[in-house]
Amino acid sequence: MSAYDDLMARERETQALAQVAGRLGWDQETMMPRGAADQRAEESGAMQAVLHARRVDRARGDVLAEAEGQATEPVARAQLRHIRRDYERAVKVPGDLAVALARLTSRAQGQWAEARAADDYAAFAPVLAEVVRLKREEAAALSAGGTLYDALLEDYEPGMSAAKLDAMFAEMRPRLVALRGAALAVEWPRLEGRFDRDGQLALSQDLAQVFGYDLSRGRLDLAVHPFSSGSGDDVRITTRVSEADPFNCFYSTIHEVGHACYEQGIDPAYRLTPLGQGVSMGVHESQSRIYENQLGRSRAFCGWLYGRMRDGFGDFGIADEETFYRAVNRVHRGYIRTEADEVQYNLHVMLRYDLERALIAGDLSVADLEAAWNDRFAADFGYAVDRASNGVLQDVHWSVGLFGYFPTYSLGNLYAGCLFEALQAAVPGLDAQLARGELAEATVWLRGAVQRHGGLFEPTEVIARACGAAPTAGPLLDYLDRKFGDLAG
Amino acid sequence: MSAYDDLMARERETQALAQVAGRLGWDQETMMPRGAADQRAEESGAMQAVLHARRVDRARGDVLAEAEGQATEPVARAQLRHIRRDYERAVKVPGDLAVALARLTSRAQGQWAEARAADDYAAFAPVLAEVVRLKREEAAALSAGGTLYDALLEDYEPGMSAAKLDAMFAEMRPRLVALRGAALAVEWPRLEGRFDRDGQLALSQDLAQVFGYDLSRGRLDLAVHPFSSGSGDDVRITTRVSEADPFNCFYSTIHEVGHACYEQGIDPAYRLTPLGQGVSMGVHESQSRIYENQLGRSRAFCGWLYGRMRDGFGDFGIADEETFYRAVNRVHRGYIRTEADEVQYNLHVMLRYDLERALIAGDLSVADLEAAWNDRFAADFGYAVDRASNGVLQDVHWSVGLFGYFPTYSLGNLYAGCLFEALQAAVPGLDAQLARGELAEATVWLRGAVQRHGGLFEPTEVIARACGAAPTAGPLLDYLDRKFGDLAG
Numbered sequence: 001m002s003a004y005d006d007l008m009a010r011e012r013e014t015q016a017l018a019q020v021a022g023r024l025g026w027d028q029e030t031m032m033p034r035g036a037a038d039q040r041a042e043e044s045g046a047m048q049a050v051l052h053a054r055r056v057d058r059a060r061g062d063v064l065a066e067a068e069g070q071a072t073e074p075v076a077r078a079q080l081r082h083i084r085r086d087y088e089r090a091v092k093v094p095g096d097l098a099v100a101l102a103r104l105t106s107r108a109q110g111q112w113a114e115a116r117a118a119d120d121y122a123a124f125a126p127v128l129a130e131v132v133r134l135k136r137e138e139a140a141a142l143s144a145g146g147t148l149y150d151a152l153l154e155d156y157e158p159g160m161s162a163a164k165l166d167a168m169f170a171e172m173r174p175r176l177v178a179l180r181g182a183a184l185a186v187e188w189p190r191l192e193g194r195f196d197r198d199g200q201l202a203l204s205q206d207l208a209q210v211f212g213y214d215l216s217r218g219r220l221d222l223a224v225h226p227f228s229s230g231s232g233d234d235v236r237i238t239t240r241v242s243e244a245d246p247f248n249c250f251y252s253t254i255h256e257v258g259h260a261c262y263e264q265g266i267d268p269a270y271r272l273t274p275l276g277q278g279v280s281m282g283v284h285e286s287q288s289r290i291y292e293n294q295l296g297r298s299r300a301f302c303g304w305l306y307g308r309m310r311d312g313f314g315d316f317g318i319a320d321e322e323t324f325y326r327a328v329n330r331v332h333r334g335y336i337r338t339e340a341d342e343v344q345y346n347l348h349v350m351l352r353y354d355l356e357r358a359l360i361a362g363d364l365s366v367a368d369l370e371a372a373w374n375d376r377f378a379a380d381f382g383y384a385v386d387r388a389s390n391g392v393l394q395d396v397h398w399s400v401g402l403f404g405y406f407p408t409y410s411l412g413n414l415y416a417g418c419l420f421e422a423l424q425a426a427v428p429g430l431d432a433q434l435a436r437g438e439l440a441e442a443t444v445w446l447r448g449a450v451q452r453h454g455g456l457f458e459p460t461e462v463i464a465r466a467c468g469a470a471p472t473a474g475p476l477l478d479y480l481d482r483k484f485g486d487l488a489g
Numbered sequence: 490m491s492a493y494d495d496l497m498a499r500e501r502e503t504q505a506l507a508q509v510a511g512r513l514g515w516d517q518e519t520m521m522p523r524g525a526a527d528q529r530a531e532e533s534g535a536m537q538a539v540l541h542a543r544r545v546d547r548a549r550g551d552v553l554a555e556a557e558g559q560a561t562e563p564v565a566r567a568q569l570r571h572i573r574r575d576y577e578r579a580v581k582v583p584g585d586l587a588v589a590l591a592r593l594t595s596r597a598q599g600q601w602a603e604a605r606a607a608d609d610y611a612a613f614a615p616v617l618a619e620v621v622r623l624k625r626e627e628a629a630a631l632s633a634g635g636t637l638y639d640a641l642l643e644d645y646e647p648g649m650s651a652a653k654l655d656a657m658f659a660e661m662r663p664r665l666v667a668l669r670g671a672a673l674a675v676e677w678p679r680l681e682g683r684f685d686r687d688g689q690l691a692l693s694q695d696l697a698q699v700f701g702y703d704l705s706r707g708r709l710d711l712a713v714h715p716f717s718s719g720s721g722d723d724v725r726i727t728t729r730v731s732e733a734d735p736f737n738c739f740y741s742t743i744h745e746v747g748h749a750c751y752e753q754g755i756d757p758a759y760r761l762t763p764l765g766q767g768v769s770m771g772v773h774e775s776q777s778r779i780y781e782n783q784l785g786r787s788r789a790f791c792g793w794l795y796g797r798m799r800d801g802f803g804d805f806g807i808a809d810e811e812t813f814y815r816a817v818n819r820v821h822r823g824y825i826r827t828e829a830d831e832v833q834y835n836l837h838v839m840l841r842y843d844l845e846r847a848l849i850a851g852d853l854s855v856a857d858l859e860a861a862w863n864d865r866f867a868a869d870f871g872y873a874v875d876r877a878s879n880g881v882l883q884d885v886h887w888s889v890g891l892f893g894y895f896p897t898y899s900l901g902n903l904y905a906g907c908l909f910e911a912l913q914a915a916v917p918g919l920d921a922q923l924a925r926g927e928l929a930e931a932t933v934w935l936r937g938a939v940q941r942h943g944g945l946f947e948p949t950e951v952i953a954r955a956c957g958a959a960p961t962a963g964p965l966l967d968y969l970d971r972k973f974g975d976l977a978g
Contacts, residue, residue, distance in 0.1 A: 016535035019528070020513060027512065031520070035706035036723035039508070042761060046505035050539055217524035234525035272531060 003066035004076060008273065010063070011083060014054045015272040019230060021047040026229040026236050030221045041106065048102060055090035075275070078456050082274035085158065092141050101134050105401045112399035121370040121388045128398060129366040132359050135403050139360060149360045152404035156281040157411060159458050162357060165407050168414065169350050171473045179480060180343050182488045183331035189323050190330055191316070195246040199312045203246075204239055204253040206308070211291055212443040213237070213257045214264050226252040228259035228288075232271040235263040246309070247328060251292050258291030259284055261443060265451030275455040281405060283459050285412020286419060287446065293342055293413075294420040294479065295442060299325050300434035308437070329487060333383065335390035343484050344381075346413060351376050352395070352406040360403055415463045417476025419450065422467040492555035493565060497762065499552070500572060503543045504761040508719060510536040515718040515725050519710045530595065537591060544579035564764070567945050571763035574647065581630050590623050594890045601888035610859040610877045617887060618855040621848050624892050628849060638849045641893035645770040646900060648947050651846060654896050657903065658839050660962045668969060669832050671977045672820035678812050679819055680805070684735040688801045692735075693728055693742040695797070700780055701932035702726070702746045703753050714885075715741040717748035717777075721760040724752040735802075736817060739794070740781050747780030748773055750932060754940030764944040770894065772948050774901020775908060776935065782831055782902075783909040783968065784931060788814050789923035797926070818976060822872065824879035832973055833870075835902060840865050841884070841895040849892055904952045906965025908939065911956040 001009075024044055032040060054060070064087060068080050108127045115124035139148035150161050201222075208220055218230075223238035230236055237256035241249050262278045270276035278284040295301060299322075306324040309316065318324045331341045337348035355372060358364035364372055373392040374385045385391035397405055424430055426449075427441050434442075449466035456462075463471045490498075513533055521529060543549070553576060557569050597616045604613035628637035639650045690711075697709055707719075712727035719725055726745035730738050751767045759765035767773040784790060788811075795813040798805065807813045820830045826837035844861060847853035853861055862881040863874045874880035886894055913919055915938075916930050923931075938955035945951075952960045 012531070013535045013538065016528075016532045017539065020509065020532050020536060023516065023532075024509060024512070027516070031708065033704065033706050033708055033723060033725075035703070036721075039505075039722040039760065042501070043505045043509050043512075046502045047509055049502065050506065214524070215522065217522050219520065219522055232525075233528040234522060236522075271528065 002070060003063050004071045004080075007060070007063045007067045007083065008079065010054070010060060011079075011274060012272050014051065015274070015276065017047070017051055017054070019232070019234070019272070021051060022229055022231075023234070029223045029225075029227065030238060045102070052090070052095075052098060055086060056095070061087055061091070075456065079274050082455055086274070089142065089155070092144075093138055094141065097134065097137055097141065101131075101138060101401060104130055104134060105399065108399045108401075109396065112393065112396060116389045116393040119387045119389050119393070121392055124393065124399070125366050125369070128369075131398065131401055132366055132403075135401055136360060136362070147361075149357050149404060152360065153407070154404075156402075156405050156408050157459060158280060159460060160282070160407075160411070165353065165411075168410070168473055169346075169353065172346055172410070172414075172477065173350065175477045175481065176343060176347055179484050179488075180331070180347070183341075183343055183484050184333070186488045188330035188332065189318065189327045190332075191245070191247065191318065191327050193316050194243045195313050195316070197241050197243060200241050200243075200246050200249045203308060203312055204249055207250055207253050208237070208257050210437055211254055211257045211295075211439050212261050212447075217264060218260055220253070226256050228256045228263070231263045231266070231277045232268075235260045246313075250305070251296060254296040255288045255292040258288035261291070261447070262287040262451045265447040266454035267452045270454045270456075277454060279453070279455045279457070279462060280459040281408035282411030282415060283450065283462060285409055286415030286463070287412075287450065289412050290416040290419055290423075290446070291443075294416060294423075295434065295439065297328055297342070298431070298434055300431040301437070302328050303435050304437040326487060329483070331484065331488075333381075335377075335385060336394055342413075343480060346410045347380055349406050349410045351380055352397075353410075356398070356403050356406065411459075414473050414476050415471055417473070417479050418463055418467045418469075418471045419446070420479060421475040422449070491559060492552050493560045493569075496549070496552045496556045496572065497568065499543070499549060500568075500763060501761050503540065504763070504765065506536070506540055506543070508721070508723070508761070510540060511718055511720075512723070518712045518714075518716065519727060534591070541579070541584075541587060544575060545584070550576055550580070564945065568763050571944055575763070578631065578644070581633075582627055583630065586623065586626055586630065590620075590627060590890060593619055593623060594888065597888045597890075598885065601882065601885060605878045605882040608876045608878050608882070610881055613882065613888070614855050614858070617858075620887065620890055621855055621892075624890055625849060625851070636850075638846050638893060641849065642896070643893075645891075645894050645897050646948060647769060648949060649771070649896075649900070654842065654900075657899070657962055658835075658842065661835055661899070661903075661966065662839065664966045664970065665832060665836055668973050668977075669820070669836070672830075672832050672973050673822070675977050677819035677821065678807065678816045679821075680734070680736065680807065680816050682805050683732045684802050684805070686730050686732060689730050689732075689735050689738045690728075692797060692801050693738055696739055696742050697726070697746050699926055700743055700746045700785075700928050701750050701936075706753060707749055709742070715745050717745045717752070720752045720755070720766045721757075724749045735798070740785060743785040744777045744781040747777035750780070750936070751776040751940045754936040755943035756941045759943045759945075766943060768942070768944045768946070768951060769948040770897035771900030771904060772939065772951060774898055775904030775952070776901075776939065778901050779905040779908055779912075779935070780932075783905060783912075784923065784928065786817055786831070787920070787923055789920040790926070791817050792924050793926040815976060818972070820973065820977075822870075824866075824874060825883055831969060835899045836869055838895050838899045840869055841886075842899075845887070845892050845895065900948075903962050903965050904960055906962070906968050907952055907956045907958075907960045908935070909968060910964040911938070 021044070024040070024047060028040055064080065064083055068084070071077060071080055104127070108131050111127045112124055115121065135152065136148060139151045142154070143151035147162065153160050153162070205220060209215065217233045218235045218237065221236070221238050222240060224240065226237070226239050228235065228237045237253070237260050239249050239253040239256065262284055266276055302325040303321040306318070306321045318327060329341065331343050334340060337345065340348050351373070355364065355369065355376065358372075359366065359369065370388065370392045377385050377391060423442060423445055426445050427433070430442060433439070450462055453462050457465060460471055510533070513529070513536060517529055553569065553572055557573070560566060560569055593616070597620050600616045601613055604610065624641065625637060628640045631643070632640035636651065642649050642651070694709060698704065706722045707724045707726065710725070710727050711729060713729065715726070715728050717724065717726045726742070726749045728738050728742040728745065751773055755765055791814040792810040795807070795810050807816060818830065820832050823829060826834065829837050840862070844853065844858065844865065847861075848855065848858065859877065859881045866874050866880060912931060912934055915934050916922070919931060922928070939951055942951055946954060949960055
């Protein structure tokens, strides 16, 4: 057996184990009895220990080096690039630190949930300070002389840097702020009434299939926070139901279907290999966002959805398609990122990006974080945060050590803007199809242009190949200006 | 850290991984998308490879030997006894043989299912011959000069031997045959009509709780073949629903609840240790059987269940409690072990026991197995097998390499007979409680007498301690004579 074949056999087994660990996470959020939490922590810990030992195994490094000296074919080179990156990352972080971080963030997540429920940032600050301290240590181990924050970014978006993000946000901010001003100046209709749970779930199931989710290789369940989980032939999604807010259910479903279709759309030849997953968080989010927003919240698709909701729920007080389209895209004041409209969403991300960079750089202390958040929010949004759960405690990310993750949401939006421009050029009849609830041509194009490649190309390269040009913020901002300029009259 | 503590830390992690592998099996039967089967085979294979490597790890053997020289306390000695048995078993079987058996039985199970659907034993015989060949090799590696079949028995019922089973079955057979003759001579009422699925599931959920299953540490789902899975704080069960046969659903549930309560009832101090699981298949089956039969099919409990079924399904054509009791315990002709009544069940087991012993001893060839089955069935039951799916192809066990497993079903019945005698002595008001649907005192007694010990005592020892005497077939046969003698007038 060649060194490359030997290496890939090991990696394949590791990928299979990683899928098992991921399914354990799915189970925990959907099926696990509540009394099993402590035992589950041990089970998950044991799986992570097995995976970590395989990642840092010196024999892996040796056979990797040997394979790198032999393989020349592009797919093999791409596999080796991913394995090299993963191996270097794993061996650079001292084992003690990795264990300490895993334990700490598990505890910190629980403390965050309690603090959020009590609106008590002070109760969370000590453990968060410890998380920041260890993440800075980890970043120092990884950075090799570069900046700490860039080293963390690399985990979620290989090739990205704070300098590039600064430029991106600098271009976005003024146009989004202007657009928000215009949008908040007009009235938006909103959905009212109760929408029964079974009806929402039935329509969710239909939406998943309309958007191309293969339910023979996946399933749709309920969870407190919607997510997508798994790769290859077992990619599961969740949604949630609020009787007062069916849009939450439907657009959570479509969003997660975007993530799931990316995983399901990857070339089957890459299954259970390093190339067999979405290449970065940003590209992943580009798929969920284009499904959810550019397609799912388009005027044409809203027309179709309006009909389906009338079929399912009768007259629900929205008089016509245009009013329904405005209700779906309603721009509104609010504190919560995950409830933000397309115009304001990236402003929420920018706030987090600047604060987390300052934390990691050591320019902002955890003790001062709540005040910094509230000041920044008032400056950016024009009204004061009313309580910590609507402010600094709203997101789980920092408690579990996800620093450098937030900007990938905006990158996803940016990539989605580029892809939508290319998609419209490639599918001239798109609007007419969307108006009939037909997503097949759009989703097949996305599969061919983006999804099937998995990890074959670097993040910006896969977008550039799909669009014929390197990704920039222009297409997203133009799209938002057109859509919301129109909606705001 | 002492060698014992070091060893137990490793074992604990292995146990946690084994729980994960078990949960993967649960998922496969309940939740997995059908298109995920191939990928799942790789995932399960990777988990089994990890577990096997840990079991045969020489470092494990070294620290085990060191711990054996130090530990004196009874619980520690019991832990070491289990680890020693597991280690010896693992290292005795050559790695190549273990891998070949895992691959072969995975394939054989599929071929068995196809052959059963086609009623075509000849299509299954070649792969079964291969399974028998490898199981004989495995038994030879394990037997250390003893008989092959005894070596296989040891996997499911430590301390058991074919000689002991021969004596047990020799005592059982004449009394069961006589009882069957009497029972088949009278008329038995049977349930007719349709019983809606939701009503069956709701009552199943109630029955699970009535019998003491802790749903905060478990869950009840549907599966093609009912099973119980997991240990400690995450023990899940499944049942099935046939609209024509609600007894199948209810008694499958109660049976699996018996298994699950055993696992849930083990001393929490043993969680994720070798003592933290039911000690043998026979003792496990004693719990499922006493819940299902001695308790669940008693006249007193049937009276309560009759009322609950009338509440849930209205008048279903059974006029009174006594007729209902007779319908639940109906003795009838049939081919299928899993559908057999209490009188005939063990006769089905004896047939399999004798045939599989002959296969493993080399006295019966796989090519002759179907004819041998059919001859034996006609001799034992007095009528001819009409097709292979009602005969030699009805059970999955042999296809997956379970030789030596069948007799543990009868051992379970025998143990249940002993335990029921002791339980009646310990709980004088038992019948009055059962008539009110109150199982608490009975199940608490079983927990204290049997379940809490987990693997602390050897199988026959745990029964002897609970009953004050070594287990024999007498109590079961007396119980069956009384119950069915009465029913048959």
